[in-house]
Amino acid sequence: MSTAASLPPDARADGLFAAATPEALARRRRRGSVLHATAIAATALGLVVLGLLLVQVAVEAAPWLRPHLLTEYTSRIPSRAGLLAAIVGTFWLMVLTAAFAVPVGVGAAIYLEEYARPGPFVRFVGLNIANLAGVPSVIYGVLGLALFVRTLGFGASFLSGGLTLGLLVLPVIVIATQEALRAIPRGLREASYAVGATRWQTVRSHLLPQAAPGALTGVILALSRAIGDTAPLLVVGAATFIAFLPATPLDAFSALPIQIFNWTARPQADFRGLAAAGIVILLAVLLVMNGLAIWLRSRAETRKS
């Protein structure tokens, strides 16, 4: 790095490289270190804010994190209120969301990458999927209300909520699966076709296993987004007071973010503590899901080769 002094002078070129003098080089390095510091500050800002938020939530939640939070239904009396219906509701919502969005999303990605002829149509569809991924979730709520609740007559039910969240996460799953399929080297497809495999045999035996880790990560990230989303469920008509467990997908539903939202809106201070406890539980569920994603991914990675 400090060999500048020992470099032989080049009379022909030295005058032309104005920024190669020791002084100019020091200036260039200074500029670099300013950017370096800015980048560190930006990272630190994010981490500090996140840390403060978590600490504040944890402090508020601490007195309310009690076992009966997981076993009791919600109540008008803070000391008796629990999250049972919300937790079970979130679980079934996620099951329905995944059951709808994973097959449809992975299927669409396989069609777009492996079957459809590349051309204006595929480009148009791809562009629109990317746009859909950016549509605010409340719009999906309105769509779910019109389509599932009203037109198809599912009412304000688990089914309507799960399908609405499914629509919301569909583009993310399609895009993640497409990326995973695109990353598979051409040689693998050629090898498969060259021994007389059909397209489906190639997809089934080689491409899907190779794409699985990437697609799986997309699915879990998508579900992580869906699990905390409140707006579409409010529009579809989630209930804020449910004191029974669902028996069918057409039952009324609640979910963790709905319950948290409802509690924060109550005037009593105790409910704010309960809401904080709910947030801690939601975060815990999220962490478990992300941990599961990492575990599934590494397992699929080792299976790949």
Added chain:
Amino acid sequence: MTTAPLTAERPVPTPVLTDPTSPPRLAIDRLDVWYGESRAVQNATLGFADRSATALIGPSGSGKSTLLRAINRMHEITPGTRTTGSITLDGVNLLDADPVLVRRRVGMVFQAPNPFPKSIRDNVAWGARINGYTGDMDGLVERALRQAALWDEVKDRLGSRAMGLSGGQQQRLCIARALAIEPDVILMDEPTSALDPKSTAQVEETVKELAERYTVVIVTHNLGQAQRVSQQTAFLLNGSLVEVAPTQELFENPREVPTRDYVQGRFG
């Protein structure tokens, strides 16, 4: 998908190694291959005798890989290809047949080793399995690996990952994979260009042995390799077949000036 029936049984092998008077098993007639607006192969006509190796040589972009890939319709994986003319195997036009069936009869080995990310055994067996092979699978795997001169090195670890093999071993595994579907023709697209000299020599030995049983077509940039392994050589330039001749004749006494310049290393 309609399927022109390919002959199901392999014909009884003739005892002669290469009989120049017998009609070629595989014949390409006035073949044109287009990628969109550009013609990669134009008006190619040549025959390949059974139990012999034909080398396709020529500079980069001369169309030799495209010509090779047309034989098992692999070029069609690239969208926008158009193919006219005919490629017949035992009298059946492969261009009219279902490509899936064509590829069972015409095996292929690629430039870079591309084993499946599966076990060694599954690499060899998968092609046979999806084609509904009902015979003794272990016997087939052993036979294919022996023909590819890999059996002794892997017989004790057939269940381990193919990706753990060396580059040369992987390429011989790819040859075994191509042999396990019991093809009539074996296409090789610069099979040694990604290998070190020792592995190259091993693969060349294998190719020579294969040429005693199959119709082998090999694309190569290595003129020495073409002379070592092939009985017939075709020289392509800008998509056209310039000259086809017995290998020794083409290298020692080329009829065309471009062929002479190329084999003497004046361009390429």
